[in-house]
Amino acid sequence: MSRLNLGFVPLLLCLLLLPGTLFAAPEDVRLLIDVSGSMRQNDPANLRVPALRLVNSLLPAGARAGVWTFAEGTEVLAAPGAVDDDWRRRTSANLRRVHSRGLFTDIEAALKAATADWDGPPGEGARHVILLTDGLVDVAKDDTRDAASRRRILSEQLERLRELGVKVHAVALSDNVDTELLEALTERTGGWLESASSAEQLQRVFLHMLEQSAAPTTVPIEGNRFEIDAQVSEFTLLVFRAPGGETRLVSPDGQTLSATAHGPMVQWRGEPGYDLVTIERPAPGRWTLDGGLDPDNRVAVVTDLGIDAAPIPAALHSGDTLRLEAWITDHGAPVARTDFLKLLSAKAILTLADDPTRRIDQPLALDPTRNRFTAEVKANAFAAGVYDLSLLIDGETFKRQLQRRLRVTPTPLTLDYQARVLEPASPSENGDAAADAAPRPPAQLRVVLNLERDQVAAESLFGYVRLEGPEGTQSLLEIAAPTSLPMLYELPVTQPGSYRVGARLAARTVNGSSILLEPPDETLEFAFTAPVEEPPAPPPGAFSWLVFALYVLGANLLLAAALGLTWWLFKRAAAKQAAAEG
Template identity: 40%
Template sequence: MQWLMTVSLAVTLLLSASAQAQRSASPRGDADVRLVFDVSGSMKRNDPERLSGSALELFVGLLPSGAQGGLWTFGSEVDNPLPPAPVDDAWREQALALKPALAAYQQYTDIEAAIRRAADAEPTSGPRHVILLTDGMVDIPGGADKAARDAASRRRLIEELAPRLRDEGVVVDAIAFSAHADRDLLETLARRTGGLATVAEDPDALLRALMDVVERIFPRDQVPLAQGRFPIDKTVDGFSALLFHDPGSPAPTLVAPDGQRYSVDVHPGSIRWQHQPRFDIIHVPSPNAGEWRIEGEVGPDSRVSVDSPLALRTGPLPATLYQGFETPIEARVTTPDGAVPESPLALRAELRDIDGTLRQSVALAEEGDLYRGVLPAPQVTGNARLVVVARNDELVRERRQAVNILAPIHARVAEDGKRVLLRAEHPRLNADNTQLSATLQGDSLPVVETGATSWRIDLPTLDTDVSVPLTVTADMTLNGRTHHVILPVIRLNPGASTRLDGASLDRPPGRAEVLAPAPGTDAETPTDAARGPAATVNDWLAHLPDEAQALWQAVPPRLRHYVQQRRDDPLAWVVWGVLLLILVLGVYAWRRARARRRPVKREEPHV
């Protein structure tokens, strides 16, 4: 992937241009970053595009000069071809020469040994960050007891190694190259050490994951980029715009506040401009204050970083948020001499989806030279970004950090399929302050304590041809407050040919649940006519939010990004709301018409 090599070189210019600003703005300027690459045989199958080699090129470009960097590879054996050393041109050349070693596949995947070796290597003065790139499947050598040895290694990673690394201040960030990775393992390692975990199956996702990790280690102030416009105030010494676009798109045009136009071919020698098929990086020193514009395509992950003596600072931002739990935020805006801006500032904390959609927001109250607030509890899980924004009439600053949002209680089906195992993910939860309840198609199932922070649900005998949902709710009491959370639905027999939906809240007691075909099957459901108009309308209304969300996800990402950029325009909301309503009603009418044309076929529940 030649484009990743060029992006790494260009990002090197981007970071080098403000290396001094990074070191003065961040206590992590001397961070010790240790890259750990999986070279097991399974990576040949799970990394068919050879993203690991491209990741090395990109990481080499992303690490700023002055940081510490090292490289490890692992399969059945762990090697350290590049011990930790200061990052400079010679280090980068040596690191890039190791790319062929990433394709020297070995038979097994000893993740435990790799993390131990990388984390325990001679520490430097800076904080240690272990970045694991793997398909995430524990696979160590063994004989007849291999399955037990794999399970024991996985358990040691979670129960012994992760807590020790956390106590030693070692952060583990995990990037998986396959959806088949042991995501539970990677998320647990990252969560318990304060790191990030994500799955990157394509170059765009890999680029985003790498940028998120590096920006967390080496944070920089940014200004908002919306509809191709961004503000530059008089305190800014320079800015760097990283603009993503589709391959083959022409280079964008940069327009200054005074109307002066700059392009990749026509710009002053003081402006450094890198144009590549998927991105442009533009570094502008001593820019004029005012609104700058970008004409041309601007992808949703584009960003503008600024170098300025006036900086936004935040307290420690967590890498993991928990569904149903609020997050306290603390921030300040300062200059090198400790002075605060003359004009009053308004600070906000926001939680945004990866595509920029706003989830939660709270104003931070001024308390002396600090601003504090509590971000509302997230209601869904997944990857997101935590953003702190400082704004007044003259300037705006943003600090962004990628976060993982997890359920406070993790649940998984045991390998034998007869039990569901649950454990507390939130560090303060235990059996004394947490009450769990489980429902399977309207019937309650007992939840049994198996340890201080673990539970078990014994499942009844199920028809293997039917997929059914298990709903678990948690009532957790901390500091006199009770948090009520409905955990993500656990789908039993997910590969079955018939899918049984959850019980409707307005269903009369004892009414049989409707059988629905699983995706990709030809099984038929009872028609609307057989079920009756009231049930049909009730079901449709109950699922209307899901229908709207599904339709929204079906909208092309670029169009979603355009709509999100215009979310403050009331007219745009009215237009899109009407269009979405028409689309939802059209789908409903089509389904009704289709159902009338199909013969009635009834099936009895199999539970």
């Protein structure tokens, strides 16, 4: 690959943007923080505050954000606005107001307050709500009022959130949360749900929530090193460390920085569980992290040369196709000169969160008609689980990365094939009552269809099952909306041998997204003795031209014989009479 000289990048980028290219609209993120009294037990050290500080530091400049606390009512900690230095300072100062003294947990009121200024569908930028709670809907000392509020959230409020194009992401901080409610809010809006088994995990979980909503541009950490290029005006290093651990950072010129020894251009903030190091005008080159290696460590950069990506679903079923699309930006606008983009490479890295050794590297190819790097990946190549997704664009002298998470689950739509050889019908089954019925085949393919009704709209299902047998024989079974579950279908098999079974089914989920199930073809063996086929006897009373012709011929022969005998007798009598008269 040709090496790209970053000294010319600013000049090049001025020439690479399409005329009239619009800047992408910023993401709009609203955070709702539970401050009910149960937090005294679930977050006794108030680790919600350092988790919010992490988000406050890593939110990309230019994004929009707002923060509320809620219990029996709501309180604005940071009014919705553009994220800049002033917004960060005001937000940081107000985080001391996060407490655990609330009497109730009014999630309905919190969602209403956070979305009050949104109207109509979103523009280019997406809308996100991040909800942290540790309990159930609790609005009064009256179970009927609690139940009524919960019903409104799942009906009117959820419908409004969908109409507004809001993705709801939820953090569950205890085992006592209303999991069904949070699953409905996240799944039906395309959001992300994650549980924190303890308050100590909140920082990591909030990082994941940020990356699902307003992900910062990062550079990759490879081992314990990362490269900073000349286009980076500032970077913020997030390092998760073990208790008692220490973080040190070595600059390209060999200078070692730490929490107690760093220059005036370095802001070093140590929080419970992590360090956050921000460096202005960093030296270009290779930086080395001397501290604990952690897959959640990040290097977020402030740069005009960024990366953006098309929306990525939070959840995939194993039959789905993952479509990836990423592009390089300058001041937020896509770079559009193909000859420049051909100097870059791009790939997606998917790593199973629970087992980092299970990794898939997927190259992204440049689409020259759209100036974007794209790929399609079949989700059935993935094991079920949560994946860290990294989208990386590499110009050799610079790298830009976006992080996401996605969950791969078994498809809620299943097909099972069974090869069945049938016993010959008993005499009683071949009696007069069954005389007009089709004969029982020697074997059959049984198809068992099942689906999860809480995930799939059953009435939307359609498709087919295809059975290909010996000598090119083929049968098709049409699949329509099931009337009961599991649904059984049968295809007759009349000849032994190897059969190949394939299927293609489509349906919609309850939240409106598409499901396509196209499982790999399967080969089934049907072993039985083929029945001997005898020519069918004509049914009783059936008309036969052959028999008719034989009857006619026989009748004519008899008639001819009779006429001939009569003529001979007549001639003989006439001859005798003539002799007598003579």
